Amino acid sequence: xxxxxxxxxxxxxxxxxxxxxxxxxxxxxxxxxxxxxxxxxxxxxxxxxxxxxxxxxxxxxxxxxxxxxxxxxxxxxxxxxxxxxxxxxxxxxxxxxxxxxxxxxxxxxxxxxxxxxxxxxxxxxxxxxxxxxxxxxxxxxxxxxxxxxxxxxxxxxxxxxxxx
Numbered sequence: 001x002x003x004x005x006x007x008x009x010x011x012x013x014x015x016x017x018x019x020x021x022x023x024x025x026x027x028x029x030x031x032x033x034x035x036x037x038x039x040x041x042x043x044x045x046x047x048x049x050x051x052x053x054x055x056x057x058x059x060x061x062x063x064x065x066x067x068x069x070x071x072x073x074x075x076x077x078x079x080x081x082x083x084x085x086x087x088x089x090x091x092x093x094x095x096x097x098x099x100x101x102x103x104x105x106x107x108x109x110x111x112x113x114x115x116x117x118x119x120x121x122x123x124x125x126x127x128x129x130x131x132x133x134x135x136x137x138x139x140x141x142x143x144x145x146x147x148x149x150x151x152x153x154x155x156x157x158x159x160x161x162x163x164x
Contacts, residue, residue, distance in 0.1 A: 049069050054070070075101055
């Protein structure tokens with residue numbers, strides 16, 4: 001169920017939205033980040049991590065596949081862009097990640113059939129760049145969809161957090 005769509009006017013907005021989501025995160029949560037290259041998935045993780053107290057640089061794990069950040073809860077940042085097969089997910093140790101902290105997966109839609117059916121999906125899309133003014137180039141729409149019970153029970157709280 002998609003329950004909200006917000007407009008981000010730049011990286012700062014995207015990170016602020018991520019911070020609102022992070023304020024409700026708990027160990028065991030799974031967040032799938034979906035969108036084209038460069039749309040702001042890693043920027044989202046940066047805002048999420050900052051809200052949970054991470055002070056080290058948060059970068060894309062495109063080549064290492066997984067970054068772990070000490071926070072409460074622990075944050076696992078996964079990028080599955082370079083995986084060739086779903087079977088490669090087993091090598092990443094995802095079940096252990098799910099137990100230990102919150103896991104954010106870039107390109108999560110690609111591997112969703114192999115994941116638990118309880119997650120928050122965040123879809124970032126470019127706003128039509130045919131707008132007359134150049135400011136529209138940095139705009140993104142951020143849509144939220146919940147699957148399963150864990151995040152469904154927090155939809156009202158998430159709406160309130162996103163409104164601020």
